[in-house]
Amino acid sequence: MKTQWTVRSRILGIYVIAAFVVLLIPIAYTFLFSFNETTRTNITWNGFTIENWLTVCEQPEVCVAFGNSILVGLVATIIATTLGTMIALALVRYQFKARGSISLLLFLPMATPEVVIGAGLAAQFLTMGVAKGLGTIILAHTMFCLSFVVVTVRARALSLDPSIEEAGRDLYGSPRQVFWRITFPLLLPGIIAAALLSFSLSFDDFIITYFTSGSVQTFPVYIYVAAQRGIPPQANVIASAVFLLAIIGTLAYGIVNARRAAVRRGR
Amino acid sequence: MVSMMFSFEVNPTHTDHLTPPFNWQNYVDVIAEYWPQFLRSFWYALLATLFALLISYPIAYFIGVVLRDRPLIRNLLLVLVIAPFFISFLLRTLAWKALFADEGPVVGFLQTIGLFGPQDHITGTGFAVVFGLTYNFIPFMTLPLFASLDRLDTRLLEASSDLYATPGQTFWRVTFPLSLPGVVSGTLLTFIPATGDYVNASQAFLGSPSTTMIGNVIQSKFLITVNYPQAAALSILLMAVILIIVGSYVRRTGTDDLL
Numbered sequence: 001m002k003t004q005w006t007v008r009s010r011i012l013g014i015y016v017i018a019a020f021v022v023l024l025i026p027i028a029y030t031f032l033f034s035f036n037e038t039t040r041t042n043i044t045w046n047g048f049t050i051e052n053w054l055t056v057c058e059q060p061e062v063c064v065a066f067g068n069s070i071l072v073g074l075v076a077t078i079i080a081t082t083l084g085t086m087i088a089l090a091l092v093r094y095q096f097k098a099r100g101s102i103s104l105l106l107f108l109p110m111a112t113p114e115v116v117i118g119a120g121l122a123a124q125f126l127t128m129g130v131a132k133g134l135g136t137i138i139l140a141h142t143m144f145c146l147s148f149v150v151v152t153v154r155a156r157a158l159s160l161d162p163s164i165e166e167a168g169r170d171l172y173g174s175p176r177q178v179f180w181r182i183t184f185p186l187l188l189p190g191i192i193a194a195a196l197l198s199f200s201l202s203f204d205d206f207i208i209t210y211f212t213s214g215s216v217q218t219f220p221v222y223i224y225v226a227a228q229r230g231i232p233p234q235a236n237v238i239a240s241a242v243f244l245l246a247i248i249g250t251l252a253y254g255i256v257n258a259r260r261a262a263v264r265r266g267r
Numbered sequence: 268m269v270s271m272m273f274s275f276e277v278n279p280t281h282t283d284h285l286t287p288p289f290n291w292q293n294y295v296d297v298i299a300e301y302w303p304q305f306l307r308s309f310w311y312a313l314l315a316t317l318f319a320l321l322i323s324y325p326i327a328y329f330i331g332v333v334l335r336d337r338p339l340i341r342n343l344l345l346v347l348v349i350a351p352f353f354i355s356f357l358l359r360t361l362a363w364k365a366l367f368a369d370e371g372p373v374v375g376f377l378q379t380i381g382l383f384g385p386q387d388h389i390t391g392t393g394f395a396v397v398f399g400l401t402y403n404f405i406p407f408m409t410l411p412l413f414a415s416l417d418r419l420d421t422r423l424l425e426a427s428s429d430l431y432a433t434p435g436q437t438f439w440r441v442t443f444p445l446s447l448p449g450v451v452s453g454t455l456l457t458f459i460p461a462t463g464d465y466v467n468a469s470q471a472f473l474g475s476p477s478t479t480m481i482g483n484v485i486q487s488k489f490l491i492t493v494n495y496p497q498a499a500a501l502s503i504l505l506m507a508v509i510l511i512i513v514g515s516y517v518r519r520t521g522t523d524d525l526l
Contacts (some may be wrong), residue, residue, distance in 0.1 A: 026362035040363045113463020115482045116502040223357040227471040246353035
């Protein structure tokens with residue numbers, strides 16, 4: 001069916017454009033105010049300057065918080081993706097007693113409001129006498145990312161044909177060879193998607209982080225704390241730069257994918 | 268895995284961990300004191316979920332069904348749907364705060380056309396909080412709706428109109444029921460986090476003391492007044508009510524296998 005531009009779908013199209021304009025306003029605002037000529041608070045427009053982009057780390061807290069976010073995101077993503085992939089494979093490939101309860105445990109964090117998880121974890125760290133800091137943030141992030149990794153990788157693993165692995169074993173592949181040469185490459189798109197998801201979840205998480213961070217600040221925590229007295233424009237610079245990188249990355253990935261699909265269709 | 272076990276085992280127990288004589292009085296106290304915030308949280312979350320559904324459904328339908336054979340525009344619009352994820356949601360919420368501020372453009376416009384007097388505000392009202400919640404959760408609503416509508420077989424819609432169904436009948440009897448799994452997961456992905464959210468309702472963002480939600484109470488009990496037993500009791504209550512609501516909702520809509 002070719003797209004039929006009936007009156008109804010035109011009206012729908014106009015609505016969608018209007019909705020997107022409204023949805024993108026705050027992003028445009030954040031971007032615009034990264035160029036605002038100001039020193040401390042960034043509320044009224046004082047004039048255009050690129051100064052803030054050149055002096056990002058002049059507000060050292062902003063840069064430190066940003067560095068912490070990257071560090072936490074990377075470590076939590078690596079741990080959660082590794083563990084999550086193993087759990088997902090175990091859930092798909094083997095029948096064992098605790099299977100049902102593990103699925104339930106993995107589902108719970110996704111069905112729980114973040115305040116409850118945050119308060120629960122913080123209380124646990126308190127009773128165990130663990131000092132809050134980077135370690136506790138990483139632990140908390142690994143925990144909530146794990147669920148999303150398992151769900152993502154499991155979906156991929158379920159779509160794999162077990163007979164391919166059987167064929168590998170029939171051809172005298174050792175278990176290790178079968179895993180690294182067959183299972184892993186086939187799972188890879190799912191694993192990459194899970195890693196990207198978990199990094200972005202970790203990077204933008206505020207509520208759980210706030211409960212488990214102690215005096216260490218990640219980028220969202222910094223913004224929350226600074227919001228009481230005004231956000232310096234450097235925070236907008238960092239957010240805008242991350243946004244641009246992510247958008248460019250997504251678009252590049254989309255274009256590469258589309259081209260690959262076109263090649264496969266023989267064009 | 269271990270950390271996850273901990274976080275959930277701790278919830279039922281940390282009340283008596285910290286106040287050795289276990290008692291139910293905490294629960295009675297917090298219900299008596301904070302039932303308005305509880306009701307408000309569920310009311311705001313419900314409103315935000317409904318608005319997000321109403322706003323997102325046409326978007327998801329347009330991308331998933333109308334643009335089905337235009338992969339380029341379609342992927343571009345999908346990127347725009349997830350674009351807000353790439354920029355801190357706190358900064359986006361603060362952007363709305365600035366736009367809705369008393370000296371900001373929106374209030375200024377409403378005052379010029381005479382709808383607003385000098386004493387009227389937007390920030391700090393329930394409207395602003397529900398607006399913020401709706402805005403922040405629209406991508407979580409749009410993506411599952413899109414995933415459902417993307418799989419919709421358009422031949423069914425043609426068949427329906429061939430059988431003389433009006434567009435309204437086609438929508439309510441064919442399209443909407445077939446997209447129900449997306450509606451259920453989208454509403455859950457919005458409702459659950461929105462109920463526990465405390466950023467939008469906090470005073471530094473879009474709220475004021477009159478819009479305090481239960482998340483704000485738990486946060487200040489835990490981190491400011493350091494009243495762990497009450498914070499724990501509130502968390503457990505919040506979770507229990509959410510599980511009951513979600514459980515009966517999922518059963519009513521008849522989609523048991525969400526995962």
